[in-house]
Amino acid sequence: MSSPSAADVQAAFCAVLVDEWARAGVTDAVIAPGSRSTPLVVALDFDARIRVHVVLDERAAGFLALGLGLATRRPAVVATTSGTAAAELHPAVIEAFQAGVPLLAVTTDRPPELHLVGAPQTIEQEGLFGSAVRWEVSPGLADPAGAGSWRSMASRCVAEAVGGGSGRGPGPVHLNLAFREPLLGAGSRVQAPPGRPGGAPWHDCRPARTGPVPGEVVDLLRGHAGGRGLVVAGAGGGEADVVLQAAALLSWPVLADVRSGCRVPSSPEAPVIAAADALLRIPSCAAWRPEIVLRTGAPWASKVLNGWLGGLPPEVPQVLVDPGGDWRDPERTASHVVIADPDTLLSAVSEVVAGRSRSRPGAEPGGWSWQWSTAEAAAQDALGAQLAPGAPFSMSEPAVARSVLAGLPEGARLLTSSSMPVRDVEWYGAGRRGVEVVANRGANGIDGVVSTATGLALAGDRPTVALVGDLAFLYDAGALIWLRERDLSLTIVVVDNDGGGIFSFLPQAGAVEPDRFERYWGTPHRLDIAAVAAAYGIEALALADRGALDALVSDCSKPGVRVGVVRSDRVANVDVHDQLNRAVEAAVTSALAGAG
Numbered sequence: 001m002s003s004p005s006a007a008d009v010q011a012a013f014c015a016v017l018v019d020e021w022a023r024a025g026v027t028d029a030v031i032a033p034g035s036r037s038t039p040l041v042v043a044l045d046f047d048a049r050i051r052v053h054v055v056l057d058e059r060a061a062g063f064l065a066l067g068l069g070l071a072t073r074r075p076a077v078v079a080t081t082s083g084t085a086a087a088e089l090h091p092a093v094i095e096a097f098q099a100g101v102p103l104l105a106v107t108t109d110r111p112p113e114l115h116l117v118g119a120p121q122t123i124e125q126e127g128l129f130g131s132a133v134r135w136e137v138s139p140g141l142a143d144p145a146g147a148g149s150w151r152s153m154a155s156r157c158v159a160e161a162v163g164g165g166s167g168r169g170p171g172p173v174h175l176n177l178a179f180r181e182p183l184l185g186a187g188s189r190v191q192a193p194p195g196r197p198g199g200a201p202w203h204d205c206r207p208a209r210t211g212p213v214p215g216e217v218v219d220l221l222r223g224h225a226g227g228r229g230l231v232v233a234g235a236g237g238g239e240a241d242v243v244l245q246a247a248a249l250l251s252w253p254v255l256a257d258v259r260s261g262c263r264v265p266s267s268p269e270a271p272v273i274a275a276a277d278a279l280l281r282i283p284s285c286a287a288w289r290p291e292i293v294l295r296t297g298a299p300w301a302s303k304v305l306n307g308w309l310g311g312l313p314p315e316v317p318q319v320l321v322d323p324g325g326d327w328r329d330p331e332r333t334a335s336h337v338v339i340a341d342p343d344t345l346l347s348a349v350s351e352v353v354a355g356r357s358r359s360r361p362g363a364e365p366g367g368w369s370w371q372w373s374t375a376e377a378a379a380q381d382a383l384g385a386q387l388a389p390g391a392p393f394s395m396s397e398p399a400v401a402r403s404v405l406a407g408l409p410e411g412a413r414l415l416t417s418s419s420m421p422v423r424d425v426e427w428y429g430a431g432r433r434g435v436e437v438v439a440n441r442g443a444n445g446i447d448g449v450v451s452t453a454t455g456l457a458l459a460g461d462r463p464t465v466a467l468v469g470d471l472a473f474l475y476d477a478g479a480l481i482w483l484r485e486r487d488l489s490l491t492i493v494v495v496d497n498d499g500g501g502i503f504s505f506l507p508q509a510g511a512v513e514p515d516r517f518e519r520y521w522g523t524p525h526r527l528d529i530a531a532v533a534a535a536y537g538i539e540a541l542a543l544a545d546r547g548a549l550d551a552l553v554s555d556c557s558k559p560g561v562r563v564g565v566v567r568s569d570r571v572a573n574v575d576v577h578d579q580l581n582r583a584v585e586a587a588v589t590s591a592l593a594g595a596g
Contacts, residue, residue: 010039011185023202066092071459135156150192243342257426268369273375278585301423321346405437494563500522529565
């Protein structure tokens with residue numbers, strides 16, 4: 001028998017990588033078609049433990065893998081051919097890095113002799129994603145002499161992606177693989193290194209979920225139990241039950257971002273505040289001053305809330321729990337930055353506070369918690385009246401956001417795109433249980449939203465609804481290719497205001513002449529969104545009333561992909577938001593005065 005060829009070694013190398021990834025828990029791979037990636041594609045196709053999804057566009061492929069990582073908290077492999085195809089993964093890699101989503105970006109490369117000589121489809125791919133990765137490795141051409149390192153490298157890729165290596169939490173890993181032609185070989189002709197017994201991964205490197213809890217911070221929080229404290233809960237700020245239990249024992253209101261999981265129906269022990277953005281626009285509420293603020297998770301989208309926190313005087317301690325050490329403090333007002341697991345810290349606080357007296361003076365009329373809970377109840381009543389079916393603003397953008405969140409069946413997942421949809425859900429979504437709300441708020445871009453939603457739906461663990469703007473939808477319309485052929489349940493609600501609606505809220509809208517504003521910021525597309533979806537073979541319909549919208553959302557568990565389009569007007573939308581804020585202010589002012 002002749003000795004194995006270089007192509008055989010490449011094939012064996014890829015088979016080992018795929019085997020080790022599967023051992024480490026990888027279940028999905030996304031392939032953007034190309035030639036140079038052939039050895040890896042063949043290995044993935046032959047391994048039944050990993051589902052393979054083919055996506056024509058590399059940028060869409062990257063975001064689909066991101067969505068799978070969001071849903072499963074395991075890295076999905078996304079593989080490209082060489083050249084600019086590899087560069088197309090950069091937006092998804094940045095989002096994964098900023099948002100802490102595990103991702104394994106595998107770019108395939110030309111061999112060394114084809115670099116720096118003008119060879120086609122050849123760029124310098126080492127370090128392609130700069131600092132936006134948790135780890136990267138470019139091992140060069142597969143060599144039998146280095147076969148002993150293959151399994152370790154593959155296993156470390158997954159460990160680094162889930163945060164077990166760097167200690168900075170989950171994120172993207174870049175693996176750049178050079179392959180030389182011929183690209184097809186027989187891996188069975190190579191004596192590849194065996195894996196560990198029982199299908200175990202080569203390295204068992206798990207992210208630490210416990211660590212030293214700063215005693216002085218626990219004492220600081222305990223010292224304000226029952227006082228004028230606040231919990232500001234954002235996405236990734238700990239398990240909702242743990243956050244809410246600590247808040248209840250401290251007797252502090254919880255300002256809960258819809259993505260935190262903490263936005264549930266309120267309780268007397270720890271009022272859950274969903275309408276914080278609207279409340280803090282009211283001068284009398286904005287004048288309330290906490291004694292201490294505990295911040296967990298990512299910042300809200302609301303400039304009003306973030307600005308209010310930034311305006312608190314320096315003597316008000318603000319404790320930021322930041323497990324990844326990312327220093328998520330844009331206003332630079334945190335007095336204590338605690339690099340610790342939120343659940344561990346909050347559990348320690350609950351333990352030391354649990355033995356205290358259960359009296360809750362703040363819940364009495366006129367008290368701190370009473371103020372927040374009374375204002376929240378009045379705000380939700382006002383919003384409900386204005387946004388209910390048949391009400392004046394029943395098909396406004398805020399009403400669509402509130403209705404979609406409320407209408408999701410138990411166990412569903414909602415993806416909101418950046419710009420206005422994520423804000424409308426954050427500002428107007430009422431408390432409810434049993435759903436998960438996610439968004440690409442690492443870099444806050446609108447790119448790749450449809451692809452991310454597809455990845456979430458492909459995880460198969462729950463029905464998925466995406467609430468997106470028209471520009472976000474059109475930006476990623478290529479993701480609709482072959483979508484009807486995939487086995488998933490995905491509903492996409494598109495709010496179509498013919499352009500960039502968020503810019504109508506910014507100073508440019510009033511400071512620039514209308515024609516110039518429309519050209520550079522409004523950017524009307526003048527397209528029929530339903531027709532665009534239909535062109536890709538996707539069922540699409542216009543949603544003219546709440547009955548049609550509610551029916552579409554309630555049916556999101558049905559197999560298949562559906563697109564519903566709600567028409568809106570950008571200028572009128574600004575006025576709707578203003579009127580809603582005025583209605584909340586009137587209701588809250590009356591409630592506080594009457595109850596006082």
